[in-house]
Amino acid sequence: MKGVLLVNLGSPDSPTAKDVKPYLDEFLMDERVIDVPKWLRNILVRGIILQTRPKKSAEAYSKIWWEEGSPLIVLSERFSEKLRKHTQVPVALGMRYGSMTIKSALQELKDKGVDDVLLVPLYPHYAMSSFETVVVKTLEVKDEFFPGMKITTLPAFYKNLDYIKVLSESIKEGLKDFEYDHLLFSYHGIPERHIRKSDPTNFHCKIDSSCCSTNSVAHHTCYRHQCYKMTELVRNYMNLPEEKVSVSFQSRLPNDPWLKPYTDFEFERFPKEGKKKLAVVTPAFVSDCLETLEEIAMEGKHQFTEAGGESYKHIPCLNDNDAWVSLMAQWVDTWEKEHVLPQT
Structure with missing residues (x-):
């Protein structure tokens, strides 16, 4: 059975x-x-x-x-x-x-x-x-x-098109009645060494500007590639301008290089560049949790507004x-x- x-x-x-x-x-x-x-x-x-x-x-x-x-x-x-x-x-x-x-x-x-x-x-x-x-x-x-x-x-x-549709429609719903000038896809962070350890080729994952966009069997287990690929698919489905969307990684620990750019750094950078109305989605999770509800929805909003941001919206995970x-x-x-x- x-x-x-x-x-x-x-x-x-x-x-x-x-x-x-x-x-x-x-x-x-x-x-x-x-x-x-x-x-x-x-x-x-x-x-x-x-x-x-x-x-x-x-x-x-x-x-x-x-x-x-x-x-x-x-x-x-x-x-x-x-x-x-x-x-x-x-x-x-x-x-x-x-x-x-x-x-x-x-x-x-x-x-x-x-x-x-x-x-x-x-x-x-x-x-x-x-x-x-x-x-x-x-x-x-x-x-x-x-x-x-x-x-x-x-x-x-992460790239199943039916899932991309469900996720994209949920993001659309979350953006209703919210005027934003940037949409940030903030993913859970991991140490860079995890990417290399998960590379079956032992040479493809260089964590540079090209390896995630160069086709490889390593992509089956490359978290970084999969985050960028999901973002691209959602952006295309929603027909969003490329300059209004970006990727970052949250929840890093000190003393080790983790995937960049860091979300908290982005919260401080955006207002300085005139991006003062920010929407944030956390698609590494299907269920809201401490990391999305406290770190992003609460602390993230505080960091962004302290840096000069004017409006901030955390879009819920898919949940139920x-x-x-x-x-x-x-x-x-x-x-x-x-x-x-x-x-x-």
Whole structure:
């Protein structure tokens, strides 16, 4: 019997330092997030970061926490519940980190008789610290606890034209009644070394002005290329002037080169160049979370206006958008009936 496993990032159980600390420990100790030797990762995370970060993160979570709980969890649950109404196969929701585990979600499917699972990492792009770690963890859990299960992974859908249409229409809706002079596509940031580590050719990804636009097998696992490609496809669909659209990367950590340009630097630069009415979309995520709601919608607006910006609009992620639910249901049904995954 077939079933679907949706996996998103995860969240602490509450916006308190007590609950944030174990969540951050699991997240930051992932070798695909902080990709240094384990002994060094242990020193960095448990000896340094976790001494101060939980309190700061808890304060940030407190700003965006909903009465129902973590926005990312609530929105993911709403999406999965809607999806269940659009497809005949069982749907379970798990998180890569936190108490809503992949193991419990697979157990839920097994209890319903599922032995053939479509794994859906809820990330449009491939990156070792998001998509890849979900796939690796799911297969580890499957091998240890559910060896009889078959797992098929939905590929990254950053350039699927049906998805581009859904995303573009959502952005159009978000821009209604907002006069803007620039639209910024702000993507989650990753260290430059992650791009090189994910390059199967070991030579293509130079992170310069040309490698992302030069056709290569490396693009299948190149997060940077996929971000720029998605932006280009959305811009073309929406028929936007090239000069009114740009890409940046948020949430970097210090002491390492991360993908550029940095979003916070762009917030300061735009007003100086006369771009004082800014709209921001965060399409590395399908669900709004701490990074979109606090860092971009709140702190980003503050940074932009402090630099001289006049108006600012954060466009929500797709969340439980009906067209997005319908598209996922279409993908699931095609896989379930025809054993075919969507074109990417």
